[in-house]
Amino acid sequence: MEEIIVLRSYRVAEFTKPLVLSEESLPQPQGGEVLLKMERCGVCHSDLHIWDGYWDLGGGKKIVAANNGALLPLTMGHEIVGTVVAVGPDARNVAIGQRRLVFPWIGCGVCPVCRDGAEHLCAGKSPAIGIFSHGGYASHVIVPRTDCLLDFGSLSAELASTYACSGLTAYSALKKIGKLHEGQSLLIVGAGGVGLNGIAMAKAVTGAAPIVADIDPVKREAALKMGAREAIDPRAEGAGKALVKATGGVAAAVDFAGSPQSFEFAYNALRKTGHLVSVGLLGGQVTISLPLLVMKGVQISGSYVGSLQELRELLMLAQAQHLPALPIEIRPLDAVNSALSDLKAGKVVGRIVLAD
């Protein structure tokens, strides 16, 4: 008997509730669409926010996903590597059997931000994969455009998958800092999945091996293995003052955690003219002294994921420089609920990548 192929997906049917298995007939790609058989899909911290249904803005304010274009049920998963199994009639530059990494941060293409080349920050109706359209916690995924399918060359599928969000986020943040001069210090706060990717590529992108601050000793240990110059506990008595004394203040810092505590630790560590890039989305708000901001001449930037061009650059860099691979644990797609729970409980060092 012929095997009937169905699309199995794990969907958020209700915020915060376990994902629900759904089975349907395999979709036929239309127009320029491509159908991928999912091979690897990273489990990202931002999925926890989608699953919760809101982002904490601080001061009791929230962005609620349901008000922001997210429609349930939704298949999450935006760090996808897969094999092309079917192509739409208008899909160009693609062939069945190709293994590709998906750029998920697709914009509307017509809003002013998309037209400036920053579709990952689309101000219109973005169909970002795994965020606003069905993603990779599934046996198959529809990708709407072939230019979002990238060749990952000699990289392993699981490492490549983590570059679509965690790696790209780290790369784009570090690129905003640019090249540091000899003797200038770089601080990285937070050594979770994104932070570890940042530590792995910091030297290649900025020229500096970072000093890493994380409250978890296991993550500090992982940071040292990934090439951190030093790993400190920001909660230790006098840690901030000691850091400023040892470095004269850091020239640049990236906050991969994004809590008031992590932001303030990084901000207070800056020397005059320092640059803080804020990346993490734990949530909350901070108060900043305006005269000190002015008189120290510091810069604060926000950085959210990254562009298609930056993902292309990152894949080249990763292959050319053999960036250290972050610790990856592969679990079956059917274990997605326990993977999300473990991530939520802070039990994951590096990345869980689902396989099907």
Ligand SMILES: [Zn+2]
């Ligand atoms: Zn747009």
Ligand SMILES: [Zn+2]
């Ligand atoms: Zn992500």
